[in-house]
Amino acid sequence: MPRPLLAAVVLLAGYGLAPRSSAVAPTELTPHQPYEGQFGEPVTYEIDFRAVLTAPYHTEKLRVWIPTPPSDAIQQVVSDRFSTFPAEVEPTHASEPLYGNRFAYFEFDHPQGAQIIRRQLTVVTREVKWGVEAGRVASVDEWPSSFAPYLRTDESVAITPEIEGVVRQVSRPAESGFGNLLNAIDWVDANLTYDHSRASLQASSRHAITQRTGHCSDYHGLCSAFGRALRFPTRVTYGLALVPKNSPSHCKLEAFLPPYGWVSFDVSETQKLIDRIESDKSVPESNRESLGAAARGRLHSGFRESAWLLMTRGADYDLAPPAGRRVNVVRTLYAEADGEPLPEPDPADASQREYGWMTAHRYAASRDTPHPFKDPATLRGWKVDSPVQSAPE
Numbered sequence: 499m500p501r502p503l504l505a506a507v508v509l510l511a512g513y514g515l516a517p518r519s520s521a522v523a524p525t526e527l528t529p530h531q532p533y534e535g536q537f538g539e540p541v542t543y544e545i546d547f548r549a550v551l552t553a554p555y556h557t558e559k560l561r562v563w564i565p566t567p568p569s570d571a572i573q574q575v576v577s578d579r580f581s582t583f584p585a586e587v588e589p590t591h592a593s594e595p596l597y598g599n600r601f602a603y604f605e606f607d608h609p610q611g612a613q614i615i616r617r618q619l620t621v622v623t624r625e626v627k628w629g630v631e632a633g634r635v636a637s638v639d640e641w642p643s644s645f646a647p648y649l650r651t652d653e654s655v656a657i658t659p660e661i662e663g664v665v666r667q668v669s670r671p672a673e674s675g676f677g678n679l680l681n682a683i684d685w686v687d688a689n690l691t692y693d694h695s696r697a698s699l700q701a702s703s704r705h706a707i708t709q710r711t712g713h714c715s716d717y718h719g720l721c722s723a724f725g726r727a728l729r730f731p732t733r734v735t736y737g738l739a740l741v742p743k744n745s746p747s748h749c750k751l752e753a754f755l756p757p758y759g760w761v762s763f764d765v766s767e768t769q770k771l772i773d774r775i776e777s778d779k780s781v782p783e784s785n786r787e788s789l790g791a792a793a794r795g796r797l798h799s800g801f802r803e804s805a806w807l808l809m810t811r812g813a814d815y816d817l818a819p820p821a822g823r824r825v826n827v828v829r830t831l832y833a834e835a836d837g838e839p840l841p842e843p844d845p846a847d848a849s850q851r852e853y854g855w856m857t858a859h860r861y862a863a864s865r866d867t868p869h870p871f872k873d874p875a876t877l878r879g880w881k882v883d884s885p886v887q888s889a890p891e
Contacts (some may be wrong), residue, residue: 540624597812628800648731654813682724
């Protein structure tokens, strides 16, 4: 049965912006536009992160790439220190050319047994509310060439005939381009089921559209493909969820929406939050409906929590220094033993028993903050101004 969906403009109560024109000149656009929005109070996190890598017996060279978080308007890196055990290896640092993602790179020659890489990281992050209003999102007839990486079809974000068919199905001529992007996001919410055991781990829009299941990267890889089919620049952004969980990685969708710039959307976590709200029979049904509508409202207007640290942007690129193959995404790290990738672990998959590497992680925040995707009380202050309807299957 389709989920109830909010096909509406959603506004943050009390968050007003002056109107702007409906079109923007290409010369005014750049993918390097700084993040803008309503920033919350800063939170400082002390992060202790360790990766344990077990290369096959008699490996000659173990190579490891670990992404380095950028500093920007939302997050600032205060310090970032690495150490290794038992072999002592100093990392080098390099940026890949397509998206500018930066990596700490390690080479272990003839590793004997497991190798541990420890990272001690201090960062400052903020919650962001974009308050996107559909009527203010400007149309762009021709995007500058600098946006090409975010409009192309690639190995992860593939725009297939089936994806184009769904875009035609959910698009309504009377709505704005952004309204149709929200329709596509709602289609993902209505038609995909979250399942770690049936995930691609590669932000695969093909996997998501054919299997109708997956985890965060499949959800957001598909949303990214829908956005590109609608001619919005999009990207999958991977980072660390700074809360206790089996796997530290989590990804989101970002879409470039003039004049707001890059705006963050978390479809999978919103879906899981609404599922928890709807299954909580201790809450009156009317309250469950209003909380669910508020959660969709927060999703639609752009939101990013403070307990998430951006690490990489984009998909399907060459690492720096070059690896033996291109990567679709780097969830936490990428490792090769004599040119062969070590398999990606999914510690949230209860059936998995063997790992080429695994992480251990601990986070300490400077102050207590409620988790927006766990605590429905964080939905207070959000409102909707149109009725709920069902999305097509």
